[in-house]
Amino acid sequence: MTKGFDAEDLARSAALGDAEKPSQVGNFISVEFDDEDRVASYLFDADIQGYKGWRWCVTVAKVDASAQPTVCDVVVLPGPDSLMAPEWIEYKDRILPEDIQPGVIVPSVLDDTRLVPGANALIQDEDLDAAQIYELGLARPRVLSIEGRDQASKRWYTGDRGPNTPLAQNAPKPCNSCGFFIPIAGSLRASFGVCANAIAPDDARVVSVDHGCGAHSEATLPN
Structure with a gap:
């Protein structure tokens, strides 16, 4: 016996x-x-193009046992094997470096946690001292926050120009002892620099002090 009432038709x-x-x-x-x-x-099965595995869901109600069934709602819902669109991800969380092509502008995000007002800049990250920045109004509107600085450091250090790559682990000496290594200015100076060796694979790129390659300025051939 059908439970409740029969309103399939x-x-x-x-x-x-x-x-x-x-x-x-x-x-x-x-x-x-x-x-x-x-x-x-x-x-009911929904045979609709682009909605594989979806179902029609029709809600029917009776006010009381003697009342006639009434349709309340008709919708199409996904089933357990439905083809679903991927979860939406904000552009700021899915944009990649290769997306930045000539003429492409990425809108600034005011609440970007990687940045703080320029007044919070570390003196070692600026070319002017605090008094000059204040008096001349030369501070940048926003600068790296501690979080932004940490993210950059971890990204650089664990990336292709850190110490854990095959290139670095097979290098004769680390970058910080190379004549082509230029320490960067600011608070990250102790950890990173820029390679200035035209024949090195990392020329013009930021490298960690303990990165390295076979084009080290003091590399010598074994006897």
Whole structure:
């Protein structure tokens, strides 16, 4: 015996009324009733292009045992094997360096946690001292925050120009002892510099002090 009440035909008619064509409403799948057997949700296969595995869900209700069933809602819902669009990710979290092509502008994010107001700049990160920055108004609007500085340091250190790459581990000596190594200015000076060796694979790039390559200025051939 059917639990609650039987309104399958009514539910199918409601789905057909919302569908663009009858063929989009497929076979009956199941029905679920609420605890009081007054509200039922009927599921039918949805044969709609681009909605693989989705179902028509028609909600039908009865005010009381003697009332006629009434359609409350008709929607299309994903099933367990549905083809779903990927979760939306904000552009700022999915943009990649290769996305920045000539003419492409990435809008500034005011609440970017990697930046803080220029007044918070570390003196060692600026070319002028605090008094000159204040008096001449030459501070940048925003500068790296501690979080931004940490993110950059970790990204550089664990990347292709840090100490853990095959190139660095097979180098004769580290970058900080190379004549082509130029320490960067500011608070990251003790950890990073720029390679200035035209024949080195990292020429013009930031490298860690303990990175290295076979083009070290003091490399010698074994006897």
